[in-house]
Amino acid sequence: MLVLGLQGSPRRKGNTHFLLSAFLEAAARRGALTRTVSVNEADIQPCRELGVCERRGICPIRDDVSREVYGLIREAEVVALASPVFFYGMTAQIKALVDRCQVFWARKYRLGLADPRRTTRRGFVLSVGATRGKNLFEGLLLSARYFLDAIDAPLAGSLLYRGIEAPGDMARHGSVREEVEAAVESLLAPLLARKRLLFLGGENGRRSPMAAAFAGRRAADAWQVLAAGLRPAAALQPGVAEAMAEKGIDIGFERPRSLEEALAHGRPDVVVALDAEAAAVRLEGARHEFWELAPAETEPLTRLRDALEARVDDFLGREAGQR
Ligand SMILES: Cc1cc2nc3c(=O)[nH]c(=O)nc-3n(C[C@H](O)[C@H](O)[C@H](O)COP(=O)(O)O)c2cc1C
Missing domain, CATH: 3.40.50.2300 (Response regulator)
Incomplete structure (x- = not known):
């Protein structure tokens, strides 16, 4: 079973990287295969609204998304979207990938096609932000929910951390490891029992x-x-x-x-x-x-x-x- 992590931070060893790595390591310890797409290092072009996906269910843009990421998303049974909060949303890098997944939306809602893994695939959100406001994650979660619906990975849970700013802040957090273990256990246990x-x-x-x-x-x-x-x-x-x-x-x-x-x-x-x-x-x-x-x-x-x-x-x- 593949657990796919989409790493949306441009910081290579920052807080999102730490959080997603802990999540994927916990999944691997339970027997899952894991993959990370580091969107900042991948060749990902933004959607150009060519309309081809709406008519034919394919994206004509040739980059890492069409070459690899579409296939990984379909293969995965858990998709973890990980991004720091940038101006109350996700980073531009991961939003570009999200927008390119309009292909899945079109195949599902325009062409009426059903992904065979749609009943079991689950989505998860990992995020961090520097401030502590009540609404800090609302924008990111709203986009993430619609993205996860389009890829047939309904949001099953999230781990969201406020007051996380400098690169080492997440690693120094007192309870993050236990919280990741508990979340991964409840997410993966039914899938791994099959x-x-x-x-x-x-x-x-x-x-x-x-x-x-x-x-x-x-x-x-x-x-x-x-x-x-x-x-x-x-x-x-x-x-x-x-x-x-x-x-x-x-x-x-x-x-x-x-x-x-x-x-x-x-x-x-x-x-x-x-x-x-x-x-x-x-x-x-x-x-x-x-x-x-x-x-x-x-x-x-x-x-x-x-x-x-x-x-x-x-x-x-x-x-x-x-x-
Ligand atoms: C362009 C930019 C925009 C940001 N916007 C917000 C914001 O709206 N709210 C917030 O709490 N933190 C904001 N931050 C802070 C980051 O979310 C925070 O530093 C986070 O820990 C970075 O995670 P990373 O190490 O995984 O990149 C912003 C940072 C940058 C660079």
Whole structure:
């Protein structure tokens, strides 16, 4: 499970950096994978309001957001937005990233697409400010709430510290470590308690991403769903994302992953092989299934999609019956 931190302060070793690092370290100690996007060091251009995302659900601006951050946000199950208060809002650097996430807003509200992880992903806000006023975090929290809604990571909690100004102030705070531990524990415990289900194929470009998306949509609260290929392709096969979009499911930012990448999330409880080569793989401690598809089920792509949806429904029904 990926916990993604968006570090919005231009100070490399300042208070926000300290707070987010403590949050991600607490998540890693509990078994989560973690990543940080330091927005001040990344190539992030502001939104130019070209309108392409509203029509087609993509952003034509080529930078680190389109190259990497969109995919990380979709992969993450916890997104922590971390920013100091600058003039009662978030920093300009992180606001630029937030605005570029209009892509997710458009895919969700204009194009009617649903992210398979939308039921489980959670958002969290970490912030610091120098003064102590009652309204110090209101502007930042209002923007953050709408951003987190757009990326399907509803605000689950926040840690906000007043009177924090000089770079070492946060580290000197008496109770921050305990407060971070408690917040991370309650946020992650239900997500880490899920069993892991891995769909394994050849290229992870066609069958396994479709199966994983159906399983994620139906049962992400009970299963951490992963997909991988023995020889991962560079991208999903043409037409796969469009076929899933016909079902209202958004896998537009998915990319094929290797088995090693999937196993970094932890040992799977169940491995579903989607071709004969994958069926030969044995992972210690996992239960293995092989879903052999009839030739008629695999052509055209929409028939394969519907066959996989039926298999996933059947699998989840069986598993729910056993619980
Ligand atoms: C441009 C700028 C604007 C700021 N605006 C506010 C503000 O409106 N309210 C406040 O309490 N602190 C404000 N601060 C102070 C920072 O929030 C504070 O120093 C914080 O600890 C910096 O966190 P960092 O070390 O993570 O960058 C501002 C600082 C800067 C540089």
